[in-house]
Amino acid sequence: MNVDSDRLRADIEANAEFGKIDVAEGRGRTVLTGTDANRQAREYFVERLKDAGLDVRIDAVGNVAGRWTPESADPDAAPVAAGSHLDSVPEGGIFDGPLGVYAALESVRAMQDADLEPDRPIDVVSFTEEEGQQFAGGLLGSSVAVGDRTVEEALALEDDDGTTLESALESMGFRGEGRLDASEWDAWFELHVEQSERLVDADVPVGVVTAITGITHCDAVIRGEADHAGATPMDDRTDALAAASEFVLDVERAANEVVAGFSDTAVGTVGKLNVRPNATNVVPGQVETGVDIRDVNYDSMNELVQRARRSLARLERERGVETEFKRPFDLEPSPMTDRARKAAHDAGERAGIETMDLHSGAAHDTQRIAGVTDAALLFAPSKDGISHNPKEWTDWDDCAAAARVMGGAIADLAGAER
Amino acid sequence: MNVDSDRLRADIEANAEFGKIDVAEGRGRTVLTGTDANRQAREYFVERLKDAGLDVRIDAVGNVAGRWTPESADPDAAPVAAGSHLDSVPEGGIFDGPLGVYAALESVRAMQDADLEPDRPIDVVSFTEEEGQQFAGGLLGSSVAVGDRTVEEALALEDDDGTTLESALESMGFRGEGRLDASEWDAWFELHVEQSERLVDADVPVGVVTAITGITHCDAVIRGEADHAGATPMDDRTDALAAASEFVLDVERAANEVVAGFSDTAVGTVGKLNVRPNATNVVPGQVETGVDIRDVNYDSMNELVQRARRSLARLERERGVETEFKRPFDLEPSPMTDRARKAAHDAGERAGIETMDLHSGAAHDTQRIAGVTDAALLFAPSKDGISHNPKEWTDWDDCAAAARVMGGAIADLAGAER
Numbered sequence: 001m002n003v004d005s006d007r008l009r010a011d012i013e014a015n016a017e018f019g020k021i022d023v024a025e026g027r028g029r030t031v032l033t034g035t036d037a038n039r040q041a042r043e044y045f046v047e048r049l050k051d052a053g054l055d056v057r058i059d060a061v062g063n064v065a066g067r068w069t070p071e072s073a074d075p076d077a078a079p080v081a082a083g084s085h086l087d088s089v090p091e092g093g094i095f096d097g098p099l100g101v102y103a104a105l106e107s108v109r110a111m112q113d114a115d116l117e118p119d120r121p122i123d124v125v126s127f128t129e130e131e132g133q134q135f136a137g138g139l140l141g142s143s144v145a146v147g148d149r150t151v152e153e154a155l156a157l158e159d160d161d162g163t164t165l166e167s168a169l170e171s172m173g174f175r176g177e178g179r180l181d182a183s184e185w186d187a188w189f190e191l192h193v194e195q196s197e198r199l200v201d202a203d204v205p206v207g208v209v210t211a212i213t214g215i216t217h218c219d220a221v222i223r224g225e226a227d228h229a230g231a232t233p234m235d236d237r238t239d240a241l242a243a244a245s246e247f248v249l250d251v252e253r254a255a256n257e258v259v260a261g262f263s264d265t266a267v268g269t270v271g272k273l274n275v276r277p278n279a280t281n282v283v284p285g286q287v288e289t290g291v292d293i294r295d296v297n298y299d300s301m302n303e304l305v306q307r308a309r310r311s312l313a314r315l316e317r318e319r320g321v322e323t324e325f326k327r328p329f330d331l332e333p334s335p336m337t338d339r340a341r342k343a344a345h346d347a348g349e350r351a352g353i354e355t356m357d358l359h360s361g362a363a364h365d366t367q368r369i370a371g372v373t374d375a376a377l378l379f380a381p382s383k384d385g386i387s388h389n390p391k392e393w394t395d396w397d398d399c400a401a402a403a404r405v406m407g408g409a410i411a412d413l414a415g416a417e418r
Numbered sequence: 419m420n421v422d423s424d425r426l427r428a429d430i431e432a433n434a435e436f437g438k439i440d441v442a443e444g445r446g447r448t449v450l451t452g453t454d455a456n457r458q459a460r461e462y463f464v465e466r467l468k469d470a471g472l473d474v475r476i477d478a479v480g481n482v483a484g485r486w487t488p489e490s491a492d493p494d495a496a497p498v499a500a501g502s503h504l505d506s507v508p509e510g511g512i513f514d515g516p517l518g519v520y521a522a523l524e525s526v527r528a529m530q531d532a533d534l535e536p537d538r539p540i541d542v543v544s545f546t547e548e549e550g551q552q553f554a555g556g557l558l559g560s561s562v563a564v565g566d567r568t569v570e571e572a573l574a575l576e577d578d579d580g581t582t583l584e585s586a587l588e589s590m591g592f593r594g595e596g597r598l599d600a601s602e603w604d605a606w607f608e609l610h611v612e613q614s615e616r617l618v619d620a621d622v623p624v625g626v627v628t629a630i631t632g633i634t635h636c637d638a639v640i641r642g643e644a645d646h647a648g649a650t651p652m653d654d655r656t657d658a659l660a661a662a663s664e665f666v667l668d669v670e671r672a673a674n675e676v677v678a679g680f681s682d683t684a685v686g687t688v689g690k691l692n693v694r695p696n697a698t699n700v701v702p703g704q705v706e707t708g709v710d711i712r713d714v715n716y717d718s719m720n721e722l723v724q725r726a727r728r729s730l731a732r733l734e735r736e737r738g739v740e741t742e743f744k745r746p747f748d749l750e751p752s753p754m755t756d757r758a759r760k761a762a763h764d765a766g767e768r769a770g771i772e773t774m775d776l777h778s779g780a781a782h783d784t785q786r787i788a789g790v791t792d793a794a795l796l797f798a799p800s801k802d803g804i805s806h807n808p809k810e811w812t813d814w815d816d817c818a819a820a821a822r823v824m825g826g827a828i829a830d831l832a833g834a835e836r
Contacts, residue, residue: 131699196649213648226509230780231612244663246663259653267652270660272698275690275692281806290697360648385650386643387649388646
């Protein structure tokens with residue numbers, strides 16, 4: 001079997017139009033759950049699934065799955081599934097998510113074109129809100145599919161404006177029924193852009209992930225006293241932004257020290273910071289921050305959380321601010337499954353496409369799925385390692401090569417004649 | 419003459435309803451140019467001017483003036499004018515601005531009640547957008563009234579959304595004609611809350627300002643590289659927020675050093691900071707900051723601007739970010755006029771109300787007006803020195819005492835029998 005590179009590219013480029021943003025360099029999009037852009041991306045995907053003859057199902061939290069049950073397959077056999085997500089970060093790139101969704105669909109179309117006869121049905125999946133911009137810390141749809149969160153809990157999640165996930169899904173026409181159950185799958189594959197430079201540096205087109213880092217999101221709030229920037233002497237201030245600036249630098253320093261000390265895969269980031277009231281002539285009264293901590297080593301993640309807490313305690317003592325700290329999202333590191341990884345390496349070898357092992361510094365829905373069934377995560381090379389940015393780029397040839405490896409692995413585990 | 423404390427309070431409390439915000443402690447409002455709240459506040463003020471028999475004029479940039487021309491006055495004589503502004507910072511207090519506007523009106527009503535017969539007309543004024551939240555760095559309406567900015571320049575100013583001042587004024591029905599000309603006034607008075615604690619500490623109800631600090635607003639932009647917070651190793655980042663955090667602390671440190679060194683009235687604040695894309699799981703790619711620098715000493719202001727520039731140059735070298743720096747707003751320190759100040763001290767003495775000299779750390783429209791006519795600025799005590807905050811508070815008795823001093827000074831310079 002071979003994949004149709006042009007067909008895969010056409011789908012990714014069509015999807016890139018939804019939520020497209022104007023940028024000087026690269027191609028960007030903003031696709032947040034409940035927006036018109038998200039509705040358009042979902043509707044286009046459903047049409048492509050139907051065009052390929054798949055049976056489409058929308059579950060209660062908006063996960064979309066298309067099932068191919070060829071005549072050769074036992075319709076009651078556990079399916080092999082593959083996919084990713086269609087949402088993006090604000091001002092993100094065009095490959096992060098859509099590549100995996102459309103490579104999964106292309107895998108099925110390639111099997112159909114090659115008249116392969118799998119024993120098992122194949123599911124092509126797009127999970128709701130992987131990026132976690134609005135309703136949860138990330139991996140929302142897959143958390144329901146693996147039973148880590150109930151449908152009711154998920155639907156009741158609210159964004160910053162108090163809109164529930166349920167009403168966001170209803171507004172798009174994507175609040176379906178029931179629950180996609182990942183534990184019923186025989187195996188799961190996800191193809192994603194690498195988001196770092198190891199494949200480019202090694203000149204290898206496909207990566208097979210050994211383990212995905214754990215991920216913790218923390219919310220830290222720092223409260224000072226809003227006051228007039230002109231009339232308040234320097235020694236009479238409790239400036240929440242000055243305190244928050246020390247916090248940002250403490251988080252960065254702690255991560256650098258852990259990297260230098262005992263775990264060179266650790267990262268710590270303050271990615272979000274909102275100032276109130278945020279006017280040039282007012283001493284900031286409150287700052288809210290969002291912290292992201294990750295590693296393949298859970299001990300070093302906990303160490304970074306502790307250092308962030310200690311930074312806040314110090315700022316309370318030294319600057320008189322009040323602070324709050326929460327850890328609303330936490331996932332331990334996840335090793336991938338040998339059987340699924342081997343199927344990917346074997347498929348690469350059969351196709352004459354080189355593969356290599358690496359770990360994933362980014363979280364993916366596969367991190368959840370690996371807890372309930374055999375799972376593998378494949379990477380395609382990222383130009384300059386850039387992602388979550390309009391400059392994110394993967395060459396179309398690399399997209400096709402990685403899709404071909406994933407298609408071969410899916411066909412293998414679905415019992416298709418090679 | 420005496421002022422009617424209840425009438426003054428009723429006006430300030432009625433005005434406090436426009437743009438009112440819900441807060442646990444204090445009384446807050448958000449009144450930005452062009453909003454419904456701003457329109458309501460302006461319409462209420464116009465009605466109160468008309469109720470007192472004043473002739474109302476709206477100029478092309480939305481400045482509102484009511485003129486009282488009693489039979490005793492030469493209608494062609496240069497008027498004595500007084501007033502302040504009705505706009506607020508986001509989540510500001512109820513006295514900053516409205517106290518001066520309604521104390522000016524109350525001064526006229528008190529003169530009417532006492533059958534005083536001034537030789538000159540008296541203007542009661544509210545200037546457009548003193549706080550500078552949207553269309554300029556501050557003191558917008560008064561900048562046109564003194565000729566520092568033309569009507570055309572002012573009307574073409576745009577807010578962050580690209581709305582012009584002209585369309586904001588038109589949407590409220592407050593885009594009038596002509597230009598209020600402050601140079602035609604014989605003298606100008608403004609009453610304002612002190613916004614620091616010197617009057618409270620001295621237990622004196624009225625302050626007479628000797629000089630207003632200069633004020634500089636700078637915009638600094640720091641550009642790094644937006645990237646995935648999980649997949650980008652610590653040593654491969656150009657984090658715009660980490661760089662901006664150093665900048666915030668550098669500005670604070672520079673101000674503290676100038677205070678300790680040669681000018682203890684200097685202040686430096688980063689009050690505004692916006693992160694892009696501002697998502698927990700994305701390394702920040704760009705940060706925009708707004709810096710406020712003030713002192714009664716212009717040299718120390720320039721020193722702080724230089725230190726901010728040097729901080730950015732260091733961050734370019736050490737962190738590889740790109741930076742931009744602008745100084746879009748700059749006013750040198752302004753001494754007040756002896757003649758107008760003396761009228762205020764004299765009025766206090768006649769009324770048996772203690773007054774004291776102090777400087778103003780906050781900018782006020784009077785800073786502009788002092789460039790074209792004799793001007794004085796009076797302060798009423800601020801509880802705990804807090805302003806630009808719903809906890810801003812001035813006791814009603816202090817409001818009335820300060821209004822009485824201002825009314826006496828206006829009557830004096832307008833040539834009324836005492």
